[in-house]
Amino acid sequence: MAVAILVLIVSSLLVKFLNISFFADIRNLALIVSLILAVAELIKIIVGSMQNDGIFKYFWSLYLADCIRKSLLNTMDINIVKNAPIIEVPAVEVEFSDDKIKVYVSKLAGMSDIDKVREDIDSSFRGKYKAYAVVEAIASINGVEFSFTLEDVGTDRTFIPKTINDLVKKPYFLTLQKGLTINLAKYPHMAVWGRTGSGKTTVLMNIIAQCFSNDTDLLFIDGKTEFSSFSIFYPSSKIVTDNADVLNLLKHVTATIMERQKIIADEVKRRKKLGLTGFDLGLKPIVVIGDEIGSIVAGMTAKEKKQFVAYLTQIVQKGRSVSVFLIVASQSPAVDVLPNGIRSQFSTKILLGSASGDIQRMAFDVEITDGDVARFQGYYIIGGTSVLPQKYFVPNLFKYGL
Ligand SMILES: Nc1ncnc2c1ncn2[C@@H]1O[C@H](COP(=O)(O)OP(=O)(O)O)[C@@H](O)[C@H]1O
Ligand SMILES: [Mg+2]
CATH class of the missing domain: 3.40.50.300 (P-loop containing nucleotide triphosphate hydrolases)
Structure with missing residues (x-):
């Protein structure tokens, strides 16, 4: 998306100052690509907002997923163990559903300890979701994914009946x-x-x-x-x-x-x-x-x-x-x-x-x-x-x- 917009701006400038028709074609192409990508991005945001009940929660889910990814990368020894030239990043997805939050993490080689992943997730929640912690951790049957359910555990839940x-x-x-x-x-x-x-x-x-x-x-x-x-x-x-x-x-x-x-x-x-x-x-x-x-x-x-x-x-x-x-x-x-x-x-x-x-x-x-x-x-x-x-x-x- 950013590349398409950059090409769009540069080619527009070139058309304006040099008046070469070849750049006009590139500009038009870049414009179309940018529009398509913008629509795709918009659809993604709308779908994400619907899934997470609200645009704010959707952006929170992206931010939290990013925090979890960083935390996993910081603490995981997988890449060191494997001595891989490129750093593999586990796919992390965060989804709000009612008063719970779901986290899905793709399992990379060497990532066998679900408890360790849980600790990373727990420590990644911040801001207004600081009180959330994992209450359920499940490894998928085929072993390719971990899924976690988080709930607000920090808030006092004492039942105080008045009458x-x-x-x-x-x-x-x-x-x-x-x-x-x-x-x-x-x-x-x-x-x-x-x-x-x-x-x-x-x-x-x-x-x-x-x-x-x-x-x-x-x-x-x-x-x-x-x-x-x-x-x-x-x-x-x-x-x-x-x-x-x-x-x-x-x-x-x-x-x-x-x-x-x-x-x-x-x-x-x-x-x-x-x-x-x-x-x-x-x-x-x-x-x-x-x-x-x-x-x-x-x-x-x-x-x-x-x-x-x-x-x-x-x-x-x-x-x-x-x-x-x-x-x-x-x-x-x-x-x-x-x-x-x-x-x-x-x-x-x-x-x-x-x-x-x-x-x-x-x-x-x-x-x-x-x-x-x-x-x-x-x-x-x-x-x-x-x-x-x-x-x-x-x-x-x-x-x-x-
Ligand atoms: N949520 C609470 N807040 C304040 N006081 C409490 C609470 N729960 C129990 N208490 C008081 O603590 C004391 C001990 O509670 P109790 O239920 O009898 O404990 P146990 O049966 O385990 O010995 C009781 O006097 C009770 O009134
Ligand atoms: Mg008693």
Whole structure:
């Protein structure tokens, strides 16, 4: 484009001063080429603006892609390793979509470490997009491209409901923090870990309040008798603390699971439709809330513990399709509290406060930070394994005295 315009100017001047018709032809040609290129450029900008919702974001995407490219070139050892005479530049594309940003990077020889690329991307975001960081990193199956999803992770996302009306009223849906509402039918079971005072019970209280407001059937396993006050307005038979009561309640739940399986099987036959779930049939969700599961387990005999684990295993394995969900809190994610067979079934995992690398690996399979985590903050992961743990903020239910 720049070349075409330069030729256009030079040839125009030559025509003007020397009056040679040969230059007039060149000038006309350059004019046409310039116009075509200008139209092409304009189309590119329009398409880019549409893809990135807005011309400003489009230019931001070009700028950010450039920053990432530079950062990759600065830190990558690929060209040195390969001793290449020309420097290969990876293709980088940045695209805005809603409140997320996608980054695509073509994979060059020697660029095998996706984590290193992620660090370069994280450090490249600046200006008003400084708070964005990679939350998902995927290498394409054929191995030619990395794709990253970035979200605003720096901004405080504490959920602060002002009134009961701010609590979601739809069964199955739970708001865990600002901008994060999950559907239990999709992400059924949840674990919250953290030291005493890190905010576990508060996380549960937020969930409980939402379940009460949307008429979910709640059952409480109450290791520290923090929920006993609910018995003023809630059947006390659904709030248990003693070992025998806990096991009895869970036995009941597993019986309900079997009943519901039968209801769904009948419905599948009647509608001749496979794969129906409790969610599809609009069954009332049953949520088993267990707080301080560790102290419950610690107080059980070996036989009781075995039974307890067997019941919980049933719930996490069969609960989803019949809308029976398990949400537990305990101080430690170690297997002496709940065995790996149960731990691996939690689709939502939250680890609050500072924790050792070992604890982080137990919770998420990866170590996230070696630094301190602020009070009432932590990390969470939902679903897939390619997703990196993200910042979690314990809801603030006290600000407006809920
Ligand atoms: N987001 C928050 N902001 C301010 N205070 C909080 C927040 N979350 C919890 N707290 C307070 O911190 C204390 C400990 O929280 P709690 O949920 O009981 O922790 P845990 O169950 O992990 O021991 C409680 O007094 C609670 O009121
Ligand atoms: Mg607690």
